[in-house]
Amino acid sequence: MPDKIFIHEVGMRDGLQVEKETVPTEIKIKWINEIAESGVDIIQCGSFVHPVKVPAMADTDKIFSHFSKPENKLNDVILSGLVLNEKGLERGVACGVEMFCMGVSASDTHSRKNTGMGTDEAVERIINMAKTAVSSGKSIQVSVQSAFGCGFEGKIPEEKVLGIISEYADAGIENISLADTAGHAYPVQVESMISGVHKINTKLKISCHFHETYGLGIANCYAAYKMGVKYFETAFAGLGGCPFTAKASGNVCTEDLVNMFQRMGLRNDIKTEKFIDISKEAEEFFKREMPGKVYRMGVLAQD
Amino acid sequence: MPDKIFIHEVGMRDGLQVEKETVPTEIKIKWINEIAESGVDIIQCGSFVHPVKVPAMADTDKIFSHFSKPENKLNDVILSGLVLNEKGLERGVACGVEMFCMGVSASDTHSRKNTGMGTDEAVERIINMAKTAVSSGKSIQVSVQSAFGCGFEGKIPEEKVLGIISEYADAGIENISLADTAGHAYPVQVESMISGVHKINTKLKISCHFHETYGLGIANCYAAYKMGVKYFETAFAGLGGCPFTAKASGNVCTEDLVNMFQRMGLRNDIKTEKFIDISKEAEEFFKREMPGKVYRMGVLAQD
Numbered sequence: 001m002p003d004k005i006f007i008h009e010v011g012m013r014d015g016l017q018v019e020k021e022t023v024p025t026e027i028k029i030k031w032i033n034e035i036a037e038s039g040v041d042i043i044q045c046g047s048f049v050h051p052v053k054v055p056a057m058a059d060t061d062k063i064f065s066h067f068s069k070p071e072n073k074l075n076d077v078i079l080s081g082l083v084l085n086e087k088g089l090e091r092g093v094a095c096g097v098e099m100f101c102m103g104v105s106a107s108d109t110h111s112r113k114n115t116g117m118g119t120d121e122a123v124e125r126i127i128n129m130a131k132t133a134v135s136s137g138k139s140i141q142v143s144v145q146s147a148f149g150c151g152f153e154g155k156i157p158e159e160k161v162l163g164i165i166s167e168y169a170d171a172g173i174e175n176i177s178l179a180d181t182a183g184h185a186y187p188v189q190v191e192s193m194i195s196g197v198h199k200i201n202t203k204l205k206i207s208c209h210f211h212e213t214y215g216l217g218i219a220n221c222y223a224a225y226k227m228g229v230k231y232f233e234t235a236f237a238g239l240g241g242c243p244f245t246a247k248a249s250g251n252v253c254t255e256d257l258v259n260m261f262q263r264m265g266l267r268n269d270i271k272t273e274k275f276i277d278i279s280k281e282a283e284e285f286f287k288r289e290m291p292g293k294v295y296r297m298g299v300l301a302q303d
Numbered sequence: 304m305p306d307k308i309f310i311h312e313v314g315m316r317d318g319l320q321v322e323k324e325t326v327p328t329e330i331k332i333k334w335i336n337e338i339a340e341s342g343v344d345i346i347q348c349g350s351f352v353h354p355v356k357v358p359a360m361a362d363t364d365k366i367f368s369h370f371s372k373p374e375n376k377l378n379d380v381i382l383s384g385l386v387l388n389e390k391g392l393e394r395g396v397a398c399g400v401e402m403f404c405m406g407v408s409a410s411d412t413h414s415r416k417n418t419g420m421g422t423d424e425a426v427e428r429i430i431n432m433a434k435t436a437v438s439s440g441k442s443i444q445v446s447v448q449s450a451f452g453c454g455f456e457g458k459i460p461e462e463k464v465l466g467i468i469s470e471y472a473d474a475g476i477e478n479i480s481l482a483d484t485a486g487h488a489y490p491v492q493v494e495s496m497i498s499g500v501h502k503i504n505t506k507l508k509i510s511c512h513f514h515e516t517y518g519l520g521i522a523n524c525y526a527a528y529k530m531g532v533k534y535f536e537t538a539f540a541g542l543g544g545c546p547f548t549a550k551a552s553g554n555v556c557t558e559d560l561v562n563m564f565q566r567m568g569l570r571n572d573i574k575t576e577k578f579i580d581i582s583k584e585a586e587e588f589f590k591r592e593m594p595g596k597v598y599r600m601g602v603l604a605q606d
Contacts, residue, residue: 154604184603186566187525214603215559215596219522222490249596256518263489293518293552300487300517301457 001226005261007254007270008042008207008233009035013082014251015239016056017047019286025059027285029066031278035236036074038274040254042099044080044233048088061095068096080141084115089129093136100133102126103143103177106161107150110181114145123164127171141207142168143177147193149184158189162196169201176204177233180220183213183249187223194227207231210252212238212291217252218260225261232257237279238291253292255279259300272299304529308564310557310573311345311510311536312338316385317554318542319359320350322589328362330588332369334581338539339377341577343557345402347383347536351391364398371399383444387418392432396439403436405429406446406480409464410453413484417448426467430474444510445471446480450496452487461492465499472504479507480536483523486516486552490526497530510534513555515541515594520555521563528564535560540582541594556595558582562603575602 012032016023023031028045035043045067046060060081066072067079081097083089092100104122105111111119126142133140146153147161161178168176178193190208197206208224208231210217221232238253255275261267272294279295289296315335319326326334331348338346348370349363363384369375370382384400386392395403407425408414414422429445436443449456450464464481471479481496493511500509511527511534513520524535541556558578564570575597582598592599 149603186563188567213596213600214562215521215556216563218518219525219563222522222526249600253518259517260489260519260522264491293516297517297552300452 002228002230003266004230005225005266006042006231007040007258007267008044008080008231009040009236009254010044010209010233010251011035011235011237011239011254013044013047013057014233015235015237015282017054018240019056021286022056022058023285025062028059028063031281032063032067032079033074034274034278036077038271039269040077042078042080043074044082044101047082047084048091049084061091064092064095064097078139083129085125086129086132089133093133093138097138099139099141100130101141101143101177102129102133103145103179104164105145105150105181106156106164107146107153109152110146110150113152119160119164123167127167127173130168130171130173139175140173141175141177142173143179143207143209145179146181147178147185148180148189149182151182158193158196161193162200165197165204166200169204174201174203174205175207177207177209177231179209179233180211183211183217185210185220186216187219190220190223191227194224194229198228205231207233209233211240211249212252213249218257221252221257222260234258236275236292237282237295239282250291253290253294255294256292259294263300305531305533306569307533308528308569309345309534310343310561310570311347311383311534312343312539312557313347313512313536313554314338314538314540314542314557316347316350316360317536318538318540318585320357321543322359324589325359325361326588328365331362331366334539334584335366335370335382336377337577337581339380341574342572343380345381345383346377347385347404350385350387351394352387364394367395367398367400381442386432388428389432389435392436396436396441400441402442402444403433404444404446404480405432405436406448406482407467408448408453408484409459409467410449410456412455413449413453416455422463422467426470430470430476433474433476442478443476444478444480445476446482446510446512448482449484450481450488451483451492452485454485461496461499464496465503468500468507469503472507477504477506477508478510480510480512480534482512482536483514486514486520488513488523489519490522493523493526494530497527497532501531508534510536512536514543514552515555516552521560524555524560525563537561539578539595540585540598542585553594556593556597558597559595562597566603
């Protein structure tokens with residue numbers, strides 16, 4: 001089992017994008033600063049989508065520009081941005097994104113709704129985009145969305161997901177992410193999928209992105225961890241979902257997952273209290289109880 | 304890994320006992336009938352405690368008496384009742400409890416608050432009670448509460464829990480339950496504990512009872528299952544908690560856990576829709592959203 005895990009905090013993107021109420025830019029900047037102080041490894045600050053489609057993400061360029069200024073620069077944390085197309089990539093390069101996240105959906109229906117193209121066409125395009133990003137000196141992470149099932153199509157064959165990852169690997173992409181967009185994943189399936197990915201290429205750095213739609217998010221993370229996965233994409237307070245999928249609910253909650261790993265003696269350098277503060281601020285801002293547990297319970301003294 | 308798991312539905316006891324609003328007897332009877340129709344294995348119908356201490360459980364004798372009548376008898380399901388002392392055991396025998404659940408807390412502080420005696424004294428007493436129940440022709444399950452940590456004491460040494468289980472085993476008790484009363488358990492700890500129990504006696508039938516206090520309940524169940532545990536104590540809608548512990552939150556949600564096992568091809572005979580109905584009724588009755596996920600999402604078509 002890995003002796004270190006890494007947290008990619010995606011609440012500022014996957015969390016906020018589904019909220020009806022847009023978080024003002026200055027509050028987003030405040031939250032990103034607080035997340036950076038927690039000691040997590042990567043913060044996804046937003047996505048480059050059309051502002052009419054996702055108004056909550058309209059200020060993404062502004063946010064990256066802010067953190068690109070030398071006086072606002074965050075140390076020891078990577079700022080990632082999600083891009084869906086070439087236009088978004090251009091915007092991201094211009095405003096200082098450090099790591100580009102992009103991906104295709106293993107579900108043709110979900111892929112068409114998200115991008116207007118089927119999975120095969122989208123894979124070719126995303127590989128080209130990834131190459132463009134790399135040639136601009138950026139790091140990248142390329143994902144397979146709906147990797148464990150789809151709200152529209154139901155079951156997604158494992159071979160289809162592994163086929164996409166093989167294409168990524170053949171193109172020299174090592175940083176991959178398995179995203180359970182619809183929240184259908186269950187631990188045995190996760191184990192089987194990770195085992196399949198290991199067979200493609202043991203050098204691949206696998207990140208897992210689960211949702212709590214059916215309450216299995218943390219169980220899936222633990223199953224993935226036991227299979228050797230080190231990278232986890234989670235959202236503070238358990239915010240989240242995908243606006244383009246049929247049914248979705250929150251991401252795995254960052255502080256809840258970190259609490260589990262800290263109980264195991266891993267990543268005790270991450271300041272869970274910071275997340276408790278931010279999650280309480282989010283609760284106040286959105287005026288409702290959040291799905292996360294630890295922010296309400298407080299940090300448990302570690303054994 | 305086990306090829307069959309068993310569900311002990313404890314919502315009618317561990318779920319309802321913490322609620323301020325008492326569920327009327329006729330609604331309890333309706334819910335128990337509906338739970339029985341789901342096809343789960345054991346239903347805990349209530350506890351025999353002082354009605355002033357836990358008013359929500361004041362009608363437990365009435366409920367068992369109802370189901371003891373030939374015309375109301377439920378087939379293919381065992382009705383269990385929780386007893387804390389000899390008086391409760393007498394009451395339970397008189398009204399027709401089929402399976403007696405009893406236990407001690409591995410935390411001295413929790414034990415004293417619950418029963419007025421420390422752990423060692425309580426173990427001796429509970430073994431005697433178990434023998435009395437068996438000699439009355441009843442089946443029994445004897446638990447260790449606060450087995451994975453305590454809201455008052457914090458860490459509980461694994462050896463202390465295993466010591467109690469050894470005493471149970473020496474007394475010929477084979478049905479044991481590990482209860483994470485405070486919700487502190489994490490998967491690696493569960494694996495270690497189960498492994499310790501296996502070393503005492505491989506014949507022991509281990510049941511696990513987890514709470515979602517820190518969001519790790521289902522992950523703990525999965526870890527336990529992979530260690531060979533077949534029996535799980537869960538509550539519909541994710542109701543629950545313990546009124547005598549410092550901080551607690553809901554039990555693992557029955558339909559969410561069953562959904563996980565059904566995704567793995569296990570226990571597809573359990574009718575999850577029944578639980579969705581009951582959990583919706585509970586939501587209406589208590590006038591608040593319940594912690595469970597599946598009752599809101601609907602049943603996912605199985606692979």
